[in-house]
Amino acid sequence: MYYAKEAFIFLFMNGPRADDYLETEPGERRLSKPLAKAVNLLEEAAKEQEPDALFLLAELNFYGNYTHPRNYKQAFRKYSDLASLDGNSSAQHMVGFMYATGIGGAVERDQAKALMYHTFSALEGNTKSQMTTAFRHHSGIGTPRNCNEAAYWYKHVADKAIAWSRSGPPGGQTVQKESYKIADEKGGVYGEGASVVSSGVHANKAGPNSDSHAAFDDVLEYLDLMSRKGDLKATFSLGRLNYEGSRTMKRNLKTARYYFRLVARKYWAKDGSVIMEDSGIGKVASKAAGYLGRMALRGEGMEQSFEKALVWFKRGLANGDALCQYELGLMYLHGFGVRKDPVTAADYFKEAANQDFASAQTYLGQLFLDQGDIPTATRYFDLAARHGHIEAFYHLAEISNNGIGRERSCGMATAYYKLVAEKAEPIHSSLNEANDAYEDGDMETALVNYMMAAEQGYEAAQANVAYILDGHRSFLSLDSLLSWKKHRNSLQNTILALIYWTRSAKQSNIDSMVKMGDYYLGGFGVEADMEKAATCYQTAAETHQSAQALWNLGYIHENGIGVEQDFHLAKRFYDQALETNQEAYLPVKMALIKLRMRSFWNTITHGKVNSIQPEPDNKKDWSFSEWMSNFLEDHHPYYNTADDDDDFVDPSSDPMPGGDDYIDDIDESIIESLIILGLAGALAFLVYYRQQRQNSHRREMERQQQQQQGGLPAPPQQPPAQEPPLPGQQPDGGFFPPPGDPNYGQWIAGGIGQ
Numbered sequence: 001m002y003y004a005k006e007a008f009i010f011l012f013m014n015g016p017r018a019d020d021y022l023e024t025e026p027g028e029r030r031l032s033k034p035l036a037k038a039v040n041l042l043e044e045a046a047k048e049q050e051p052d053a054l055f056l057l058a059e060l061n062f063y064g065n066y067t068h069p070r071n072y073k074q075a076f077r078k079y080s081d082l083a084s085l086d087g088n089s090s091a092q093h094m095v096g097f098m099y100a101t102g103i104g105g106a107v108e109r110d111q112a113k114a115l116m117y118h119t120f121s122a123l124e125g126n127t128k129s130q131m132t133t134a135f136r137h138h139s140g141i142g143t144p145r146n147c148n149e150a151a152y153w154y155k156h157v158a159d160k161a162i163a164w165s166r167s168g169p170p171g172g173q174t175v176q177k178e179s180y181k182i183a184d185e186k187g188g189v190y191g192e193g194a195s196v197v198s199s200g201v202h203a204n205k206a207g208p209n210s211d212s213h214a215a216f217d218d219v220l221e222y223l224d225l226m227s228r229k230g231d232l233k234a235t236f237s238l239g240r241l242n243y244e245g246s247r248t249m250k251r252n253l254k255t256a257r258y259y260f261r262l263v264a265r266k267y268w269a270k271d272g273s274v275i276m277e278d279s280g281i282g283k284v285a286s287k288a289a290g291y292l293g294r295m296a297l298r299g300e301g302m303e304q305s306f307e308k309a310l311v312w313f314k315r316g317l318a319n320g321d322a323l324c325q326y327e328l329g330l331m332y333l334h335g336f337g338v339r340k341d342p343v344t345a346a347d348y349f350k351e352a353a354n355q356d357f358a359s360a361q362t363y364l365g366q367l368f369l370d371q372g373d374i375p376t377a378t379r380y381f382d383l384a385a386r387h388g389h390i391e392a393f394y395h396l397a398e399i400s401n402n403g404i405g406r407e408r409s410c411g412m413a414t415a416y417y418k419l420v421a422e423k424a425e426p427i428h429s430s431l432n433e434a435n436d437a438y439e440d441g442d443m444e445t446a447l448v449n450y451m452m453a454a455e456q457g458y459e460a461a462q463a464n465v466a467y468i469l470d471g472h473r474s475f476l477s478l479d480s481l482l483s484w485k486k487h488r489n490s491l492q493n494t495i496l497a498l499i500y501w502t503r504s505a506k507q508s509n510i511d512s513m514v515k516m517g518d519y520y521l522g523g524f525g526v527e528a529d530m531e532k533a534a535t536c537y538q539t540a541a542e543t544h545q546s547a548q549a550l551w552n553l554g555y556i557h558e559n560g561i562g563v564e565q566d567f568h569l570a571k572r573f574y575d576q577a578l579e580t581n582q583e584a585y586l587p588v589k590m591a592l593i594k595l596r597m598r599s600f601w602n603t604i605t606h607g608k609v610n611s612i613q614p615e616p617d618n619k620k621d622w623s624f625s626e627w628m629s630n631f632l633e634d635h636h637p638y639y640n641t642a643d644d645d646d647d648f649v650d651p652s653s654d655p656m657p658g659g660d661d662y663i664d665d666i667d668e669s670i671i672e673s674l675i676i677l678g679l680a681g682a683l684a685f686l687v688y689y690r691q692q693r694q695n696s697h698r699r700e701m702e703r704q705q706q707q708q709q710g711g712l713p714a715p716p717q718q719p720p721a722q723e724p725p726l727p728g729q730q731p732d733g734g735f736f737p738p739p740g741d742p743n744y745g746q747w748i749a750g751g752i753g754q
Contacts, residue, residue, distance in 0.1 A: 035066055046078070054082040055091065062094070063445075070444070072104030083117070089124035092117045096129065101451055101496065111142030122153060127428040128456060130156050131421060135457030138414060139506060147410040151401060154417035161424030162394050169298035170336055171327075171359075175390065175423055176245060178431040179453070179460040182438060183467045189511040193583040196510045196545050216248055227259070232284045236263050243291060243300075247435070253301030256291070263288035268315060282319045289316035290323030297327060297336065306337025325352035326360040333363065342367065353380065358387035365395065374405030390423045422458060429453045431461065443468065454500055459507040462500045466512065469497035472524055494525030505536075513540040514549045521552075521561070530562025541573070547581035550574075551588065558595055566610045567599040 031039065039060070045053035058078035064070040076098050082091035096117030102109035115136050121129035134153035137146045165172045181197075188195020196202060220241070226234035239259030245251035267285035269275055274282075293312030296305045310331065316324035329348030332341045346367050352360030365380030378399060384392035397416030400409045425431055434449030447468050453461035471494055498519045504512035517536030520529045534556055540549035554573035557566050571592065578588040599612040 032067065035068060038066075039068070046081075049085060051082060051086055051088060054078050054085065055088065058082065058091070058094070063448075070104075072098070072106035076106040083120075087120065087124065089121045089126040089129065092121035092124070093126050093129045093132075096121060096132070097452060097455060100132075100455055103448070103451070115142040122156075127157060127160060128452070131428055131456035134418070134421070135455070138418070138457070139503065141503075147414055151410055151414045151417060154414055154421055155397070155401065157421035157424075157428065158394060158397060158417045160427060161420050162391070164424055164427050165390055169300070169304075170330060170334065171294070171298060174244075175425075176247075177423075178247065178425050178429070178435060179422075179458055180247065180435075181460050181463050181467075183463065183511075189463075189467065189470075189515060190548055193581070194548055196548075199547060199581040199583060201545070227262075232263050232266060232281060235259050236284050236288055239263070239288065239291065243295075253295065257295060257301045260288040260292045260295075264292060264312075264315075272311070272315060279319075283321075286316035286319035286321035286324065289313070290321045290327065293324065294327055297331070306331070310337055320351075320355075322352045322355040322357040322360070325349075325355075326357050326363075329360065329363065353383075356383070356387075358384040358389040358392070362389050362391045362395070365392070369395065374399070378405065388423075390420055393419045393423070418457065429456060429458065429461075431458065434461070434464070454503070459504055459509060462504040462507070463509055463512055466497045466500035466504060466515070469493045469500070470515070471497070472518065472522065494519070496525075498525045510540050510543055510546045510549070514546055514552065517549070517552060521556075530556070532562075534562040541576075544576075544580060547577040547584045550577035550580060551584065551591070554591065554595075558591075558598070560609075567595060567602065568610050568612050570595055571599075571612050 039057070042053045042057050042060075046057055055078075058075050059065060060068040061071040061078065062075035076095070079091045079094045079098070082088045083095050096114045097103075098106055099110045099117065100114035115133065118129040118132045118136070122133045130153050134150050134157065136142055137153065138150035139145065165175065167173060183189045183195070184197050187193065188197040188199075192198050220238070223234045223238050223241075227238055236259065239256045239262075241249065242252040242259065243256035264285050267275060267278075267281050268289075289312045293309040293316065295301050296312065297309035298304065309327070313324040313328045313331075317328065325348045329345040329352065330336070331338050331345075332348065333345035334340070346364065349360045349364040349367070353364050361380045361384040365377040365384065368377035368380065378396070381392045381395050381399075385396060393416050397413050397420060399405065400416060401413035402408065421428075430449035430452045434446050434453065437443075437449060438446035447465065450461045450464045450468070454465045498516070501512045501515045501519065505516050513536050517533040517540070519525060520536065521533035522528065534553070537549045537552045537556065540546045541553055550573050554570045554577065555561075557563055557573060558570035559565065574588050574591050574595065577584050596612065599609075601607075602609050603611045
């Protein structure tokens with residue numbers, strides 16, 4: 001697809017080179033008369049050292065506002081003048097940013113100066129610089145790593161984040177996450193099926209007709225159709241989607257209220273009486289009542305009314321709805337329309353917390369913390385943190401940083417403070433502007449804003465910057481065939497891309513770690529270093545999630561790139577790549593075919609490379625007596641152990657659940673049953689053979705008696721040699737008296753001497 005698209009552009013959509021992105025020396029552009037007049041007035045004021053004029057001119061040149069052409073060098077000069085004039089924190093932040101990135105060639109990158117300016121800005125209270133300074137101390141950028149400094153600055157931002165989160169209507173602000181990786185929209189850095197995000201355990205294994213492949217608009221259309229048919233769950237889902245919103249769907253509170261009320265009217269009459277007793281409808285209606293009460297409590301989509309909120313919460317409480325329980329606890333805790341009663345609030349919080357409601361767990365933890373019960377409070381905070389609750393993270397950070405009830409842990413405190421700070425995106429990040437610009441196709445604006453967020457430590461922003469700057473998404477690019485395309489996109493900056501791939505990889509992005517290896521392997525933006533490339537691939541492979549990393553390890557071991565050449569080890573890595581991702585079947589099999597040919601040639605020519613060796617057979621050849629002894633003493637090998645649970649087949653991937661594929665996986669316990677059946681059959685055969693011998697002997701005796709009674713002499717027979725009878729043995733060889741013997745009656749009665 002990549003080459004087809006490039007070929008189409010080459011044949012039908014090529015054209016002369018347009019202006020470069022991030023140009024160092026942009027061409028002269030004529031300004032409109034109003035804009036030119038405004039710029040002249042600002043320039044005159046700037047000569048008089050007017051701070052506002054300097055700031056506006058810097059912003060015009062940096063962001064290109066009001067159709068003003070971007071000029072990063074001019075922007076740097078204005079920001080520097082303003083920072084030197086009165087220590088303006090925003091100007092210092094921008095100067096630090098430009099030193100850190102060297103954007104547009106305005107200034108040479110200098111991480112030490114970047115940290116200095118960000119520190120000055122942070123001391124003035126600039127939240128963006130506080131985030132940046134904290135991340136630099138946390139990661140050791142331009143300075144040695146310092147956990148205490150990182151915790152100090154992250155705490156400053158976390159305090160502001162919590163204050164912002166608690167502001168606004170009852171229950172705090174609604175946090176909308178804006179950070180996401182743009183590469184994930186295309187299946188990941190390496191594409192669908194090759195990247196970690198879209199392969200292995202993260203692959204979409206649903207069938208082609210499953211709704212897992214449906215677009216968001218299609219899901220909305222389907223829910224709307226089911227809602228019109230009377231499906232209350234679909235109606236409630238539509239209300240919730242409109243209430244919570246998402247990155248691709250803005251909140252619509254009036255529409256949400258409409259759907260929630262539709263659900264509620266199916267269960268309750270106007271006077272609050274239940275129309276129809278149905279547990280299924282009642283649960284859905286109670287959830288809708290919880291959201292209607294929340295909207296009334298917070299004044300969302302309607303006028304704020306504590307009375308209406310209380311009515312809806314009590315209705316939902318009848319069916320044990322967790323949201324209603326939590327919101328009632330909130331009302332009693334703060335006295336919203338009811339008497340202030342922390343004890344009653346705690347009871348409601350506990351009921352909701354027992355249903356794993358994160359906000360209730362957080363408030364319950366706060367109540368225990370106020371009473372000095374640190375272990376119980378920490379337990380509830382940990383439970384809420386599983387759901388990513390910002391307040392829970394903040395309290396855990398405070399407990400770890402101050403050593404409350406435990407030994408102080410700077411690392412844990414820093415990690416929690418960082419999570420809290422990054423959740424309050426609206427107060428300091430430019431991710432929203434970056435996303436909007438990227439969706440509008442304004443790549444330069446998107447890049448600048450992503451870089452600002454990346455400098456603050458957002459891993460998603462770092463991956464986005466590296467992805468935009470990456471000029472090596474294809475091993476063979478058609479750009480080399482197009483003379484103007486070689487210079488068309490100055491956004492492809494391999495040196496800066498490697499910097500952000502590295503920072504993203506340090507925050508546990510596996511695909512970014514593999515990309516680092518690619519850059520060191522190919523010498524992109526850095527001197528080629530095969531050992532570092534191998535280290536990157538090995539680090540990514542140890543997670544057992546990247547088939548690409550395992551395949552690359554197989555390749556470098558096959559060819560001896562940065563490591564000792566070893567065909568056998570290369571085969572192992574290729575096999576592990578296929579085990580990690582079944583979609584790698586074709587490239588792995590092709591690589592194995594080539595590898596086996598090379599290994600065969602190496603073997604017959606007595607090469608020095610370690611060829612592919614047969615896997616050792618660890619099974620011991622037992623004799624029959626050893627096998628029988630082990631079978632009788634230890635039967636465990638014939639039963640599935642708990643370790644076999646790791647090899648179960650996912651029922652969702654079973655082509656025919658409950659089908660006839662059991663033949664392929666015979667239970668080893670059947671072997672024991674077959675052995676028992678064989679022994680039983682042998683015993684039955686011996687009994688049958690003994691009976692036949694007795695019958696034959698009886699028939700022979702009857703024939704001899706008939707011949708004697710008929711006067712016919714019996715044919716002479718040579719009596720067989722017999723052993724002397726044992727004491728008490730009868731003439732026929734038995735030990736029991738036959739019928740007619742005087743001792744027969746005593747034997748029957750048990751009268752024989754014992």
